[in-house]
Amino acid sequence: MAVMPEGYREFLKELAQTLKDSKVLWNEPMSRHTSFRIGGPADLLVIPRSVEDTGRVFVECRRSGVPCYVMGNGTNLLVRDGGIRGAVLKLSPDLDGIVPTGETVLEVGAGTLLSELLDTACELELSGLEFAVGIPGSVGGAVAMNAGAYDGEIASLVSRVKVLDQEGRVFWLDRDELSFSYRESIFQHRNDLLVLGAELRMAKGKKENIRHQMEEYARRRQEKQPLDLPSAGSAFRRPPGGYVGPLVERAGLKGFSVGGARVSPKHAGFIVNTGGASARDVLQLMDVIVRRVYEVSGVILQPEIVVLGEDELPQ
Numbered sequence: 001m002a003v004m005p006e007g008y009r010e011f012l013k014e015l016a017q018t019l020k021d022s023k024v025l026w027n028e029p030m031s032r033h034t035s036f037r038i039g040g041p042a043d044l045l046v047i048p049r050s051v052e053d054t055g056r057v058f059v060e061c062r063r064s065g066v067p068c069y070v071m072g073n074g075t076n077l078l079v080r081d082g083g084i085r086g087a088v089l090k091l092s093p094d095l096d097g098i099v100p101t102g103e104t105v106l107e108v109g110a111g112t113l114l115s116e117l118l119d120t121a122c123e124l125e126l127s128g129l130e131f132a133v134g135i136p137g138s139v140g141g142a143v144a145m146n147a148g149a150y151d152g153e154i155a156s157l158v159s160r161v162k163v164l165d166q167e168g169r170v171f172w173l174d175r176d177e178l179s180f181s182y183r184e185s186i187f188q189h190r191n192d193l194l195v196l197g198a199e200l201r202m203a204k205g206k207k208e209n210i211r212h213q214m215e216e217y218a219r220r221r222q223e224k225q226p227l228d229l230p231s232a233g234s235a236f237r238r239p240p241g242g243y244v245g246p247l248v249e250r251a252g253l254k255g256f257s258v259g260g261a262r263v264s265p266k267h268a269g270f271i272v273n274t275g276g277a278s279a280r281d282v283l284q285l286m287d288v289i290v291r292r293v294y295e296v297s298g299v300i301l302q303p304e305i306v307v308l309g310e311d312e313l314p315q
């Protein structure tokens with residue numbers, strides 16, 4: 001259990017009263033905000049519509065020692081069954097939009113969904129992001145996770161990122177300060193920073209070529225991935241020189257279940273929620289996968305999914 005400062009619930013109530021322009025939800029089941037459809041209640045979930053409110057929650061929580069978790073569209077998250085003590089800041093498309101700032105340059109708010117960004121880029125005849133079609137996250141989440149597919153990754157387009165720090169300062173960090181590598185960025189290790197937006201440098205392209213490439217990638221996803229069931233995408237990072245799916249298959253675990261969590265029979269790199277899965281089911285299944293893959297292939301798999309929250313509800 002996280003050790004919470006005394007009176008933290010009163011602090012959250014007072015904080016919520018100061019928010020001018022946010023959706024405020026109490027004891028909100030995180031299963032409503034994650035693509036896995038799993039997760040116990042967050043004490044307070046705030047969906048800010050202004051940078052001011054975003055800053056107020058982030059800074060005041062940090063100042064008071066109350067945990068404040070930042071999320072985007074919840075598509076890479078597993079929230080444990082006991083939920084989250086403290087506040088969750090969910091950056092949504094309500095926060096900011098997409099602004100062209102040069103012939104091939106876009107400034108994009110963190111809460112913007114990649115799907116919206118892709119559609120806009122295509123309309124503006126800007127190429128480079130086609131690989132991201134079908135990644136269901138937000139721009140902030142994509143930057144934090146360095147989301148990628150089909151040999152592309154968002155890091156290759158990011159020139160700088162607008163951040164908010166725990167003192168409430170807003171500033172830009174250049175790409176070479178962001179420690180991007182495979183599914184990695186500085187934001188996974190610096191919980192004193194929040195992504196507010198990103199500047200992306202695209203290339204000029206032709207609308208029909210961009211559309212065609214996006215359709216091709218979408219078709220490949222549809223063919224290979226279990227998109228009909230809730231999941232958080234690939235459960236594990238790709239190990240050097242290999243792929244997770246074949247390793248899990250070789251370990252005899254394709255289709256293997258723990259409770260409502262199952263290794264997808266369509267793509268063994270995905271864990272799907274077949275209905276009513278708990279976070280405990282998913283975590284136990286991940287443990288089995290890690291152990292069996294190591295026994296059979298000697299490879300130690302690392303989770304790609306970010307796990308948050310408490311095992312048990314508060315008494």
Ligand SMILES: Cc1cc2nc3c(=O)[nH]c(=O)nc-3n(C[C@H](O)[C@H](O)[C@H](O)COP(=O)(O)OP(=O)(O)OC[C@H]3O[C@@H](n4cnc5c(N)ncnc54)[C@H](O)[C@@H]3O)c2cc1C
Pocket residue numbers: 035069070071072073074075076077091110134135136137138139140141142143144145146147148149187188193194195196227231232233234306
């Ligand atoms: C069906 C499916 C397919 C997927 N395919 C892919 C794929 O091909 N490639 C891929 O890379 N991923 C894939 N994913 C995983 C996921 O969509 C990406 O990791 C995505 O970038 C996560 O974005 P999000 O907004 O949902 O982030 P969340 O899941 O909400 O958060 C993920 C992490 O980012 C942090 N974060 C989010 N927003 C911010 C912010 N503004 N500031 C600081 N930190 C932040 C969170 O704290 C958390 O640690 C897939 C997921 C699903 C469900």
